[in-house]
Amino acid sequence: MNAPLEALAPAGTASLPSHSLDLGVIGNAAAAALVDRNGSIVWMCAPRMDGDPVFCRLLAGTQAEGGDWSITIEDFAHSEQRYLRNTAILETILTDGAGNRLRILDFAPRFKELGRIFRPLGIVRMIEPLEGTPRARVLMRPRHGYGAHVPETTRGTNHIRFLLGEQVLRLTTNAPIDYIEHGRAFLIDRPYAFVFGADERLSEAPLQMARGFLDKTADYWRNWVRYLSVPLDYQDVVIRSAITLKLCAHEETGGIVAALTTSIPEYGESGRTWDYRFCWLRDSYFTVSALNLLGATRTMEEYLSYVSNIAAGSPDGYLQPLFGLGLERQVDEEMVPTLPGYRSLGPVRRGNAAYTQVQNDGYGSVILSITQAFFDERLPTMGGEALFTRLERLGRQAAMRWNQPDAGLWEFRTRGAVHTHSAVMCWAACDRLAKIAARLALSEREAQWRAEADLIREGILEQGWNKELQSFVSSFGGRDLDASLLLMPQVGIIPAHDPRFLSTLEACEKHLRFGNHLYRYRAPDDFGEPETAFTACTFWLIDALVRVGRREDARQIFAEILRTRNHLGLLSEGVHVETGELWGNFPQTYSMVGLVHAAMHLSRRWEDVL
Template sequence: MTETTIAEHGIIGDLQTAALVTTDGSIDWFCCPRFDSPSVFGALLDDERGGRFRIRPAGEHTTSQMYHPDTAVLITRFSGPDGIGEVVDFMPPCGPAATTEHRIARLVRCVRGRMTFDVLVAPRFDYGRRPHQATLVRSGAVFNARGTSLVLHAVREPGDEHLADARVEEGDVHLRLTLTARQVRGLVLETDAAAPPREIRVAEFTELFDTTVDWWRAWLARSTYRGRWREVVARSAITLKLLTYAPTGGLVAAPTLGLPERIGGERNWDYRYTWVRDASFSVSALLALGFTEEAARFGSWLGDRIREGRAGSGGPLAVLYRVDGATDLQEESLAHWSGYRGSSPVRIGNDAAGQLQLDIYGEALDSVYAADRAGFELPHQGWTALRAALDWLAEHWDQAEEGIWETRGGRRSFTYGRLMSWVAFDRGIRLAAAHGRPAPVEDWAWQRDTIYGQILGRGWHRTRNAFVQHYTGEELDAALLRMPRTGFLPAHDPLWLSTLDAIRAELVTDSLVYRYDPAASPDGLSGDEGTFSLCSFTYVDALARAGRLEEARTAFEKMLTYANHVGLYAEEIAPTGEQLGNFPQAFTHLALIDAAVTLDAALG
């Protein structure tokens, strides 16, 4: 059973994949060569069969963790009776070309006194389904698993024999490092290495560290954010960058799979893919911080998906894709894994890819519109593809769907899906007018106005005095907190303010916000879930737009207390304050940035 909680992790990455590092020095999640590839270390989901790469003191110790300032370099500090030591973890950033070669660099340092570290390298290839062999050599070790390999390089000085006591037990490598004050050693784990293990000198390793630090600081220096919450916004920006697949610009929802929304429940999904919705939201957040290159890269990714189209009734866009744009996402369960704290099934793949979610067209068009306003050019081919998508939407928006929350209890006429369909036509009309592009603008305007009237007529519930989740019920939905942000209604409109009051009364507990009430609005899944941190930050945004600044600032500051020790958020927060769901979640960090920017502007 997993002992380390979800929140007790930091993340490192190289812009093509990522690893999670526990506060006790264990890498217990790592997939390669991409975010959506099979895992090599997966103890996060099965302590016995998942595999890990652990470096920690041999005796009693306390631990703390931090990021090297303004970087994605993670420092885990250990204090024991005889000394203080550190493990510094990082992955040198990859270039824009897809590669199977990735490096996890682990610098081990004694700061004061003397400290002995125990090292365990225990990979479990293909989610623990593929056996492997381990071979020790003087300069390190090699792990082979039917064509897939890992190479472990030793970082040491000439004459150093710190691998002399290394041993292999059942395919795992064990060794011990004893260091005195100011001594530095380390290990570099390389995937699909072209060369055998080699000795890496400390000076070379230090240079690699410095280069990585400089890269992250140069990237973050491009941020134009000068608001009140620079540190937390910077950490969220770095996290979003870590979750971006550099070769395509696609943003994964999270680097993990199977982390439960309820301990022991079945709401355990694979989030290592690019959702059109999440990535579209990233455009406005990144542009607000001045990261125009990242926004442009996603725009290119989205344009490729729209131009490709797809067959079937689901529309020209899929809900989600692999990082390279593929759609082979068939869902299956890893029956041999116990799951995080016994939460099963552990799923890989995601059947939500085949759902109908109409809101994605509004989110996609809104991101294109935001990029256009920022000065990005929309080529003719891109406009032709967008026009085709809107023409499809004109024929299909008025039907039941699965909705933004990817429910599995049957299709409904979700108000949020209609709202974002309104956004799609509105933004298409604006783009056509701004650039004189050919389009059936009169038809789009008719569709837009028809949706507007339908939402006011059927999405508004007179008894609840609020906009509701879908046309055939009276349940509330926190997705509608985005309504004033879209421009559908002014932020001070009485209809919207009464909806905000209803959501606050029913879905908000202190600063925390539930997506909806599963008991009142069955979603086809058993059990309940925690509060949804995306919605909690969107609530802050909505309060700020409505002029309720004291409430907004208090709610925002309270939400910041739910971050983990290095400023990261999972998908949800349990009633106990525990973080739940996949981690770290891009959606949450996007919403944090949006809330911070909106609240800064409102406070003046």
């Protein structure tokens, strides 16, 4: 057994990076990793997206080097980065001071083989010279125990095994193992491949396998994109968003993470650092709805299996707000002292205590996610009476809880109220059950759920409305506003041109809008007043403006959001309204969903142009 690699590697020639969210995502719906602009992998969890970050440099602050997988060109001058068109394959080109250039291709294999989707827990990196005689150093420095431990290694003829706590991962390559093990620079005079994943022998030579995986993976993504129902305008925006959303799904179980990271602060030293690597029922609904809009319904089918398992484990229909990707119901939150945090802005957290909260919007979120399965004739297996009966258990909870206090979608930790949005989603649960019952010709159950929905709607329109403010408000009997009120027409409880919604929109713009960005709320919460705009809320404003006929206003806001994306077209949770800098966990599915919906709403129609 060998000493840890860090004990042998020389000190790096470059200064420690100043981390930003200029990151690319690679993945295959089993594994996912984040790559910085210079081609270093700074985040990857294993064995699942919510597992131990074996590459954790993103949260290592300015502490000693490590926790990354870097490929650095000697005498570095600049880098270029892009995705290969319509794929999840990331290309980084590094150039040195003399003009020598090399190319890095990063991807996670995904393709159809033997009647199934091949998506191993692993990633592939390929390096090749483009111009001149570049020299590069490959530093492979994983960690385990959330950055606490440098792994011991064992070496083979063309591989290194990393003993990472309870798991062992293997790097297999055609590059000289001695150079990798000792971190020595070497001439990139030919293509090299690095296959990192399960502790298994490869069935063929690393370079040959990598080339085959590359071609098949590129073909898979291009075929997947080919069948998306994209709008005429903003096609690149929609395609990149759709691929990114797909990468946030854990296909084995059907769960969908809210983001791939934990503990990227909402802003600075706010202390708002949360673990988003779990499946929120609410966030997953938005992701499924966006992909359904594009015709990519398989994610909905897989998510249906996931929530069916959740419902089966809850005989009375009660739903907690979030679950682990493997259906775990307990994801206790704890601080991680071994990682300083993004830019040393901790604390770093693993787990999320919100699972213990009561959030009553989840019933509507689940039923809305699945409703299309009862109406879409393209699906090989459509929803039937058995599934409807299971969903009715959730509907009974919604009918019982719509006017009961909860933590709300903003997950307030120290106070509760009857939140208007939660009540609206309970209405949506009952409304959609009535529609499903009608589809299934179950007239008595249709009448039952229609009566429940009407009762809830009447209560919301009375108790969620503030006559003095002439606006709907965040909670029954309250005075505060929040951005979720803008979702009321989208969910269907009130038409967009209803005078009550028009005045609510006006109030939200007056109190929550800052330029072309929207805060989720402005009232102080457990951590004070929010300091960044929540990007999803800005998209909700765009949706509302389109619905009331203010398309040009919506276009201007959308144009500004497009400018806040990183260099690869990706968004995090929020943006600082004064600097335009991205903050919060990354990539945020809420935000990527918003890009899809806004593009679809604002695009010209194909038939008006062709």
